[in-house]
Amino acid sequence: YAKQDSVHDYLFKIVLIGDSAVGKSNLLARFARNEFYPNSRSTIGIEFQTHKIQINGKEVKAQVWDTADQERFRAVTSAYYRGAVGAVLVYDITRRRTFDNINRWLKELYTHCDMNVVTILVGNKSDLKDEREVSMDEGKSLAEAEGVFFMETSALDSLNVSSAFQMVVKEIYSIFS
Numbered sequence: 403y404a405k406q407d408s409v410h411d412y413l414f415k416i417v418l419i420g421d422s423a424v425g426k427s428n429l430l431a432r433f434a435r436n437e438f439y440p441n442s443r444s445t446i447g448i449e450f451q452t453h454k455i456q457i458n459g460k461e462v463k464a465q466v467w468d469t470a471d472q473e474r475f476r477a478v479t480s481a482y483y484r485g486a487v488g489a490v491l492v493y494d495i496t497r498r499r500t501f502d503n504i505n506r507w508l509k510e511l512y513t514h515c516d517m518n519v520v521t522i523l524v525g526n527k528s529d530l531k532d533e534r535e536v537s538m539d540e541g542k543s544l545a546e547a548e549g550v551f552f553m554e555t556s557a558l559d560s561l562n563v564s565s566a567f568q569m570v571v572k573e574i575y576s577i578f579s
């Protein structure tokens with residue numbers, strides 16, 4: 403939901419989706435707390451984290467939802483998607499299978515959310531250059547074809563993580579403000 407708390411505050415629900423172990427939880431940890439978990443799946447049972455962003459002097463709250471690993475069992479529920487106005491759709495640039503599954507995730511997203519949900523395709527783990535299986539051009543092309551934003555990120559190196567979330571929040575803001 404895009405909710406206006408008070409005269410100046412906005413709250414936007416954004417969902418993280420994508421295959422297991424692509425780095426969703428670490429992207430959120432990096433974005434919201436500037437933390438990273440090298441070895442863990444880091445699913446700490448928190449449903450969402452709220453992070454404040456300033457846009458044009460207004461305080462905007464990004465309420466970012468993370469799965470509790472349900473994606474491993476393809477059991478992300480409709481409650482998870484309900485009311486989302488933004489989506490961060492993540493694959494792992496070192497595992498092509500996670501990129502091949504993007505179309506499935508998009509279908510699921512559009513089944514549960516409005517077609518206008520602001521979406522960014524994110525190729526994560528850009529730090530693992532030697533293990534790359536998906537080129538940046540492939541990511542870009544898919545994003546263009548699907549009409550969504552695109553960025554490569556590294557939660558480990560803290561590269562483009564804030565930019566990716568901010569891109570979504572700013573676009574939502576421009577739609578709702």
Ligand code: GDP
Binds near residue numbers: 444445527
């Ligand atoms: P999730 O299942 O999609 O939530 O993925 P996690 O955030 O739990 O990450 C899965 C694994 O990938 C963990 O071992 C993380 O430390 C690792 N990981 C996450 N992001 C990155 C990244 O940007 N670079 C590297 N090298 N590893 C990452």
Ligand code: MG
Binds near residue numbers: 426444
């Ligand atoms: Mg996770």
